[in-house]
Amino acid sequence: MLGATTMKAVVIREPGGPDVLEVREVARPEPGTGQVLVKVEASGVNRADLAQRLGRYPAPPGWPPDIPGLEFAGTVEACGPHCRARFEGNRVMGLVGGGGYAEYVVVHEDAVVPVPVGLSSAEAGAVPEVFMTAFDAVHLQMGLVAGETLLVHAVGSGVGTAALQLARAEGAIVFGTSRSPDKLRRAEELGLDAGIPGGEAPWPVEVLTRTRGRGVDVILDLVGAPYVAGNLSVLAERARWVVVGVTGGAATEFDLRGLMRKRASITGTVLRARPLEEKVALARAFEERVLPLFEDGSVRPVLDATYTPERAREAHARLEENLNFGKLVLVWE
Numbered sequence: 001m002l003g004a005t006t007m008k009a010v011v012i013r014e015p016g017g018p019d020v021l022e023v024r025e026v027a028r029p030e031p032g033t034g035q036v037l038v039k040v041e042a043s044g045v046n047r048a049d050l051a052q053r054l055g056r057y058p059a060p061p062g063w064p065p066d067i068p069g070l071e072f073a074g075t076v077e078a079c080g081p082h083c084r085a086r087f088e089g090n091r092v093m094g095l096v097g098g099g100g101y102a103e104y105v106v107v108h109e110d111a112v113v114p115v116p117v118g119l120s121s122a123e124a125g126a127v128p129e130v131f132m133t134a135f136d137a138v139h140l141q142m143g144l145v146a147g148e149t150l151l152v153h154a155v156g157s158g159v160g161t162a163a164l165q166l167a168r169a170e171g172a173i174v175f176g177t178s179r180s181p182d183k184l185r186r187a188e189e190l191g192l193d194a195g196i197p198g199g200e201a202p203w204p205v206e207v208l209t210r211t212r213g214r215g216v217d218v219i220l221d222l223v224g225a226p227y228v229a230g231n232l233s234v235l236a237e238r239a240r241w242v243v244v245g246v247t248g249g250a251a252t253e254f255d256l257r258g259l260m261r262k263r264a265s266i267t268g269t270v271l272r273a274r275p276l277e278e279k280v281a282l283a284r285a286f287e288e289r290v291l292p293l294f295e296d297g298s299v300r301p302v303l304d305a306t307y308t309p310e311r312a313r314e315a316h317a318r319l320e321e322n323l324n325f326g327k328l329v330l331v332w333e
Contacts, residue, residue, distance in 0.1 A: 004028075005027065005028055006025050006026065006027060006028055007025070007026060007027075007028040007102055007103040007104050008023055008024070008025060008026075008102070008103050008309065008332075009023070009024060009025075009026045009064075009067045009099075009101060009102035009103065009309075010022070010023055010067065010068070010069070010101035010102070010309050010312045010330070011023070011024045011026065011066050011067055012052070012053050012066045012067070012068060015053070015054055015055030016053070016054070016055075017053075018053070018312075018313040018314075018316040018317045018320070019313060020053060021053065021312045021313050021316065023309050023310055023312075026067070026102070028103075028104050029099075029104060029105065029106045030080070030106065031078060031079060031080030031083070031106045032080050032081070032106065033080055033081045033082050033083075034080060034081075034082055034083055034108055034109055034110075035079075035080040035083065035106045035107060035108055035109065036076045036078070036079050036080070036083060036087060036088070036092075036106065036107060036108075036109045036112065037076070037077050037078040037079070037080075037104060037105075037106050038072060038074045038075065038076055038077065038092060038104065038105050038106070038107065038112070039074050039075050039076075039077045039103065039104055040072045040073070040074040040100070040102060040103055040104060040105055040332050041073055041074040041075065041121035041124075041125070041331070041332055042072070042073045042074070042121045042122050042124060042125025042126075042306075042329050042330065042331050042332065043069045043071065043072055043100045043101050043102070043125055043309075043329065043330040043332070044069075044070070044071040044072075044100070044125050044126055044127075044128065044129050044130075044158075044327055044328075044329055044330075045069075045312075045315045045316070045319060045327070045328040045329065045330065046070050046071070046129050046130075046158070047245065047247065047319065048068075048070055048272060049068040049069060049070065049101075049316070050316055050319060050320060052068045052098070053068060053316065059097055059098030059099075060097045060098070060272065060273050062097065063096065063097035063098030063099055064098050064099040064102075065098070067098060067099045067100075067101055067102055068098065068100070068101050069096065069098065069099060069100020069101035069102065070095060070096060070097070070098070070100055070129050070271075070272060071093070071094070071095050071096070071100055071125065071127075071128040071129040072093065072094065072096060072100045072105050072107075072125065072128070073091070073092070073093040073115055073121055073124035073125040073127070073128070074091070074092065074093075074105075074121070074332075075089065075090065075091050075092070076088050076089060076090055076092055076112075077104075079109070080106075083109050084109060086109065087109060087112060087114070090114060091114065091115040091121075091124070092112040092113065092114060092115060093112065093113060093114075093115050093124045093125070093127055093128050094107055094111050094112035094113060094128055094283065095107075095111065095128050095129060095132060095271060095272075095279060095283075097272055097273075101309065101312065101330060103332055108276055108280065110280040110283065110284075111276065111279050111280050111283050112283065113128075113283050113286055113287045113291065114287070114291065116291050116294035116295050117295055118294075118295070119294065119301065121331065122303060122306045122329050122331050123300075123301040123303055124301070125327075125329040125330075125331070126158070126301040126302070126303050126326070126327035126329050127294075127301050129158070129159075129271075130157075130158035130159045130161070130162040130327060131162045131166070131286070131290060131299075131301075132271065132282060132283075132286055133159050133162070133244060133271055134159050134162040134163035134166055134220070135162075135166055135282075135285075135286055135289070135290055136269070136271065136282055137163075137220060137242045137244050137269055138150065138163050138166065138167060138218060138220055138242070139166065139170070139289075140282075140285065141242060141267060141269060142218045142220075142240045142242050142267070143240070144167060144170060144172050144217070144218050145170065145171075145172070146170055146171030146172060147171060147172070147173075148172050148173070148217035148218060149172065149173045149174075149175065149211060149216040149217050149218070149236075150163070150167045150172050150173070150174050150175070150216065150217070150218045150219075150220060151174075151175045151176070151177070151207060151216040151218070151219045151220070151234065152164055152167075152174060152175070152176040152177070152220045152222070153176075153177050153198065153219070153220065153221050153222050153223045153227055154177070154178060154198075154222040154223055154245070154247070155174075155176025155177060155178055155183070155184070155187045155192060155195070156176075156178045156180060156183030156184070156186065156187055156324075156325045156326075157222055157245075157324075157326075158302070158324075158326055158327045159220075159222055159244060159245070160176065160178075160187070160220075160222060161187065161190060161302040161325070161326050162299075162302075163220050164176060164187060164190055164191065164192055165190060165191065165298070165299040165300070166290070166293070166299060168190075168191040169293050169298040169299055173193050174191070174192055174193050174194075175192075175193060175194045175195075175196055175207060175210065175216065176192050176194070176195055176196065177195075177196045177197070177198030177203050177227075178195070178197070178198050179197070179198050179199040179322075180322075181197070182325075183325050184196070184197070186325050190302070194206075194210055196210075198223075198227075203230060204230040204233045204234050207234040208233070208234055211234075211236070214236050215233075215234045215235050215236035215237075215239060215262075216234055216235070216236055216239060217236050217239050217240070218239065218240050218241070218242070219231050219234070219235070219239070219240075219241040219242070220242055220244060221241060221242065221243045221244065221245070222244055222245035222247065223245065223246070223247055223248040224243065224245065224246030224247065224248045224249050224250055224252075225246065225248055225249035225250060225251060225252035226248040226249060226252075227248065228252045228254045229252075229254060232254060232255070232258035232259070233258075235258070235259075235262050235264045236262070236264075237262055237263065237264075238262070238263050238264060239262060239264045239265075240264070240265050240267070241264065241265065241266045241267070242266075242267045242268070242269060243266065243267070243268045243269070244269060244270075301326075301327065302325065302326030302327060303326055303327055303329060304318075304324040304325050304326040304327055304328055305318065305324065305328055305329075306328075306329050306330070306331045307328065307329070307330050307331070308330070308331065308333075309330050309332060312330055315328045315330065
């Protein structure tokens, strides 16, 4: 049994493949001014964790460099100095800059949100990173509204399934691409209006056919370089294109005149490195506008599989092989 000053965590032994992950006993964090100590029940697994494990995406200053994990769900166990304690003893979820694969995390009290009524710990662990990312990118930054058309690349991913549901709840039309026919079928069960084969398939032609040549109003790009030329061809007049992931590659060339002719815009975004003030603002907007959608059943977490921390290697391997539909989550006992 661990002592009061230690905890279990999944640690990156050295940069490398999934086998470098191991469970160790480490020092337990203590909440500072305005922070809460959360006993973690579930930790979401994300592609950023894979990049950190490989040594390509270090944690921001102030976060554990060798413990991955960007999101958590659990119960507030203690509060630091000058904390209002509005969540003490309650179930919460939220984002961290790192260290989420652990039995405890500390986070500013204003950066957490309540777990929606009816969600299990595992389901709650599947929410923060993907739903906050999708909400911030598609709704707060791109301003998607009812009646517009959204194109989601990698629609079967965690962010993809979240964006699909949020957009449908807003009243938007949603197209999605994936290399997997099974993922497209499952996305259609979530409300996808049109599943379009991605990869080398002529997806831009199908998008233009389905929109009668008009194109789409918003693109949520989780793939990057390979889809740039196609994206330019399917932008509607004054369309907005937001890049959230570059799993297919980050570098390419494209003709800027395509953006100019359509008076379109392209934006890049990340959450991890944002200052606390911006994360707090996002948490409050998310609590106000998105949590009610979970409670009335308009949206739901898409949970692919759960793992014990000792099986974190398996979770990373599954994500690397693109076998998941929705989220992978580590569950702490």
